[in-house]
Amino acid sequence: MKLKLFTTILLANLAVAAQAQKADTAQVIVHYKFTHVRDTTARDKPLNENMVLLVGRNASAYKSYDRKLREEQMRRSVMEQVNSGSTNFKLTSPGGPMGPNIEYYQYPNDNKFYINERVVNNYVIEEAMPAPAWKITADTSTIKGLACQKATTHFKGRDYTAWFCADLPYRVGPWKLNGLPGLIVEAYDAKKEVLFNFDGLEKVDPTAKATNEADQLSATGRTIIVGAMGGDGNQNPNVIALPKNAIKTTPKELSELKEIMRKDPQAFMQSQIAAMGGGRSFSMNSGGAAGSPVISSVSVQRAPAGTAAVINNPIELPEKGAKK
Numbered sequence: 001m002k003l004k005l006f007t008t009i010l011l012a013n014l015a016v017a018a019q020a021q022k023a024d025t026a027q028v029i030v031h032y033k034f035t036h037v038r039d040t041t042a043r044d045k046p047l048n049e050n051m052v053l054l055v056g057r058n059a060s061a062y063k064s065y066d067r068k069l070r071e072e073q074m075r076r077s078v079m080e081q082v083n084s085g086s087t088n089f090k091l092t093s094p095g096g097p098m099g100p101n102i103e104y105y106q107y108p109n110d111n112k113f114y115i116n117e118r119v120v121n122n123y124v125i126e127e128a129m130p131a132p133a134w135k136i137t138a139d140t141s142t143i144k145g146l147a148c149q150k151a152t153t154h155f156k157g158r159d160y161t162a163w164f165c166a167d168l169p170y171r172v173g174p175w176k177l178n179g180l181p182g183l184i185v186e187a188y189d190a191k192k193e194v195l196f197n198f199d200g201l202e203k204v205d206p207t208a209k210a211t212n213e214a215d216q217l218s219a220t221g222r223t224i225i226v227g228a229m230g231g232d233g234n235q236n237p238n239v240i241a242l243p244k245n246a247i248k249t250t251p252k253e254l255s256e257l258k259e260i261m262r263k264d265p266q267a268f269m270q271s272q273i274a275a276m277g278g279g280r281s282f283s284m285n286s287g288g289a290a291g292s293p294v295i296s297s298v299s300v301q302r303a304p305a306g307t308a309a310v311i312n313n314p315i316e317l318p319e320k321g322a323k324k
Helices: 002-012 065-083 213-218 251-263 265-275
Strands: 024-036 047-056 060-064 088-093 102-107 112-119 121-128 135-143 146-155 158-165 183-189 194-203 223-226 282-285 297-302
Touching: 024 183, 047 065, 060 065, 112 251, 121 251, 135 158, 146 183
Parallel strands: 088 297
Antiparallel strands: 024 047, 024 194, 047 060, 060 102, 102 112, 112 121, 135 146, 146 158, 158 183, 183 194, 223 282
């Protein structure tokens, strides 16, 4: 009964968040090497993940670069099998440890902040715009050719040091960090348990066209729709926009959904398919050119799962004296 009610709520909120903000286009892409000591009993085995910050005129999006590469590997695998003429498809989800499938969207001009988390479907939570209280110091440093200035703050239970570049007039940064008079190039907490290390910056060519893989696949005579592999519905990777198929939710509802997934995976998958009208399930159509081979089978496999990550040191810590 609870699952049915939960699905009804999700359907009611479907795609509401995606219409909340206008799409923007990245002007620069900032690369970070993110390190997080999630388990204090195994400090020599932190989470390491390559991240990117897409920075536009009015918005920014912070997401995992590693995860996008793995999804691209899966898409390429599909294309290779299609082009080979195979009728038996095998999809393997690349393995390896990764952080939560979460993206952060900042809209400073509108004072809006969104968190998108994919749990089969995309779920969007709206939060108050983070507002770290920065103290800008006179200290300066050059980080990979960028002239930077130091700032400090206490934010989300940790003492952070950040280096920002005033020559890049964007008041954003990685994760939930923002509000300095220049792009936050690097940041880390006092214990060096959370680090955002600058790994390069590239300017976006506004005239470059994104490759439309759907058109390439259609040209083979078959159309492949693999909703379960992810994606946000934006074919241009430089577009900053909330997923078009996003479902607006709350932290409490999302936590309850994850608990349902843990206790009853089959019921969870049914609720996800219902929430998206079936559009997120794996589907294939073979109605292309005459004589195109019929797709006879699809095998979806996951890479062997490793040991579940221990997280006793979340990135956001409770403030001392705060009520639990």
